[in-house]
Amino acid sequence: MLVDISTRLVRYAVALAEEGHFGRAARSLGVSQPALSRGIAQLESQVAAVLFHRDRVRVVPTAAGADFLRFARRGIEELDNAVRAARNSGRGETGSLRIGVIASALLELLPRVLPRFTADFPAIHVRLEQMPTSEGTEAVAQGDIDVAIGRGMPPGDHAAALLSAPVERNHMIAVVHRGHPLAGQKQVTAQQITAWPLILSPTADEPRTGAAIRDLLATRPPDDEPIEGRGVHSIITLAASGLGVGLGPNSLRSLGHGDVWMADLIPAIPLPDLVVVIQPPLRNPALRSFLKVLASVVPAYARGIEDMAERAGR
Incomplete structure (x- = not known):
């Protein structure tokens, strides 16, 4: 039958085995020697075995004690690891x-x-x-x-x-192949870019961005559908291939793509903020x-x- 043994008593046994002396073990544990002696006696009663030989010089584990301590040390270590892991996780460290x-x-x-x-x-x-x-x-x-x-x-x-908070603000820029007629201009107008096929993120993927450029798209013929590029890298690749004018955030400049030219739009078209989104409770x-x-x-x-x-x- 399994016995419900206090980890305190197990730590008593481990300390006593390491110190080989009741007085030194009690000091290392921060308890009185009588309390340690009572604890070891209680532990031996619970496991129904004598765990230590006692004499005036030294306290040493019995054969039963050695078997007990082999597993006890492992169990204490695993318990300490479990507590440490739980604390670290609770603090957001793991x-x-x-x-x-x-x-x-x-x-x-x-x-x-x-x-x-x-x-x-x-x-x-x-x-x-x-x-x-x-x-x-x-x-x-x-x-x-x-x-x-x-x-x-x-x-x-x-x-x-959901809850959200802004983390970055961007405006839209135009991206064209370096051989494109608009290449070399630091700023381009909406009228200039709408004369060419536009390359955009799909509105279904980025509905807020689609809403921000709705007026720009309204100047184009209804059957003149934009070329869809899923993500900024696709937009740059399609623009670099000479397929049209890509539209994306000004953070595209950080890519430093040698095959394209990037220009600001006038008037400026602010993009929806980049936001972080979470679901409560946290x-x-x-x-x-x-x-x-x-x-x-x-x-x-x-x-x-x-x-x-x-x-x-x-």
Whole structure:
């Protein structure tokens, strides 16, 4: 029959075996010698075996004691590891974090955030998946990922149950092949670019971006459908191939693609903010750690991120 033995008594036995003396073992444990003696006697009664030979010089384990201690030390070590792991996880120092991001978040924001996060929390396993804003919002709502970074406030049926905060502000720029007639101009007008096929993210993927350029698209013939590029890298590749004028965030400049020319639009077309999206309540401590790092990397938006995390933690 299994016996419910206190870990305190097991630690008494381990300390006594290591010290070989009741007085020294009691001091190492921070208890009185009589308390240690009573504890060892209670332990021996519970396991129904004499665990230690006692004489005036030294206390040594019996054969039964040696067998007991072999497993006891392993059990104490595993218990200590379990407590340590739980504490670290509860403090957001270990565990896993699932992040869904749109491609433009990989241009400037995440290259600043992730190295800092992984350096501060090396024991947290990060799973990063690229997905459009619409899919990221849905994935957060369904619990498939912990956090999404997308363009604009969350769309869709689940938006009311989610929390978001801005983390980056962008405006739209035009991207053309270096041999294109618009190449070389620092600024181009809407009238100039609409004379060419436009390359855009699908509106279904990025509904807030589609809304931001609705007026621009309205100047084109109804049957003149834009070329769809899923993600900023696709937009640049299609523009570099000479298929038209790509439209994307100004953070595209960080790519430094040698085959394309990038120009600002006049008048400027602001894009929806890049936002971080989570679902309350905030149950994953690793996510809280990520939000703290994110706030420290983008101090201009720190207050909004902190307020969001506080609301999610209530």
